[in-house]
Amino acid sequence: xxxxxxxxxxxxxxxxxxxxxxxxxxxxxxxxxxxxxxxxxxxxxxxxxxxxxxxxxxxxxxxxxxxxxxxxxxxxxxxxxxxxxxxxxxxxxxxxxxxxxxxxxxxxxxxxxxxxxxxxxxxxxxxxxxxxxxxxxxxxxxxxxxxxxxxxxxxxxxxxxxxxxxxxxxxxxxxxxxxxxxxxxxxxxxxxxxxxxxxxxxxxxxxxxxxxxx
DNA sequence: CCATGATCATTA
DNA sequence: TAATGATCATGG
Numbered sequence: 001x002x003x004x005x006x007x008x009x010x011x012x013x014x015x016x017x018x019x020x021x022x023x024x025x026x027x028x029x030x031x032x033x034x035x036x037x038x039x040x041x042x043x044x045x046x047x048x049x050x051x052x053x054x055x056x057x058x059x060x061x062x063x064x065x066x067x068x069x070x071x072x073x074x075x076x077x078x079x080x081x082x083x084x085x086x087x088x089x090x091x092x093x094x095x096x097x098x099x100x101x102x103x104x105x106x107x108x109x110x111x112x113x114x115x116x117x118x119x120x121x122x123x124x125x126x127x128x129x130x131x132x133x134x135x136x137x138x139x140x141x142x143x144x145x146x147x148x149x150x151x152x153x154x155x156x157x158x159x160x161x162x163x164x165x166x167x168x169x170x171x172x173x174x175x176x177x178x179x180x181x182x183x184x185x186x187x188x189x190x191x192x193x194x195x196x197x198x199x200x201x202x203x204x205x206x207x208x209x210x211x212x213x214x
Numbered sequence: 215c216c217a218t219g220a221t222c223a224t225t226a
Numbered sequence: 227t228a229a230t231g232a233t234c235a236t237g238g
Contacts, residue, residue, distance in 0.1 A: 031235075039235045041219030048219090072221075085229090090217060120221090169230045176230085182216070183233035195232090196217085203228090215238105222233075 006066040006135060009051035009114055013133040021046050021118065021128035043070050043128055047116050066135070067109040071206050072120035073131060080131070082206040083120050088199040091177055093164045096156055101149040102140060106175070106199045110148070111138045115209060136209055144208060148174045152199075167197055174205040 004012075016024065025032050025046045032042045047070050074083040089105045101107055117131040138145050151172035158166055169178040180198035185191065201209075 035235095037235065038221080038233095039219085040221045040233080041235065043221095044219040045236080070220080084221070087218080087220060179231050179233090180218090180220090181233080182235095186215090198218090217236105217238100219236080220234095222231105224229105224231085226227105226229090 004052040006112065006114060009053070009066070009068065010133055010135055012052045013047065013050055013114070013116060013130070016050050016130050017133060019130055021130055024050065043118055044068075047130075051114070066112040066114055068114045068116070070116040070118050073117050074120045080117070082203040082210075085176070085178070085200040085202055086206055087180060088175065088201055090180065091167075091197045091199060093159060096159055101152045104152065106152065110201075113209075117210070134210065134214060136212055144174070144205075144212075148205070151175045164197075165195075169200070172202070174202055174208075176200050176202060 021043055022032055025042055028046060028049050030042050030045050030049070031037070031039045033039065048068055051068055053068070069086055071086050072083045073080045075081075089109050092105075096104070112135075114133065114135045116133050119129040119131050151174055155167060155171055155175075155177050158171065167177045169176045171177060176199070177197045178200045179195055180200075181196035182193055184193065186193050
């Protein structure tokens, strides 16, 4: 098990800029959508492989101290803009109540992040060209971080005051608490699965991060 | 079974 | 088109 530092991960990823991730997914044996099913996470899995990481799906930063993320971009009048939000991490209501922003998983992931811009070409994402790889370190006194912390605090206060069910994706200027979970019906019990949420970075934040990093 | 990867579907 | 909420395949 080799240790992949952030610098190495970036270096590894940069070799693949301009290439189609679908082709690479096939090479690594990662299911995309061609089995007739939809694996929405395949791009992320491919990128983790390309970076040299061994672990596929686990909690916490998938690297050593950094987090690898991909964001879908699409072109509007020749300009590249983030198309969608980006999942940061799951919300654990109990932890959210107890932890301050700088103790949270969200911050741990955000502060040392490696971004991969991936081109998005419509539904079913047949093409997925790797556009750019960049990394960013946040400082605790960045203006942006202060605002993000304010969002976190707002969501946290709402959770404490009104409960988990009161949370909504509308809250937050830079980050939001969107629903995220397995979804559907539990086949064993026939019950609806419980609603879970995760922190998401809004497109504006994604954009900002790219500005800062470049 | 559940968190993680992130996109898809729906509505305004 | 943008924003929110819902959903799916995967692997430990």
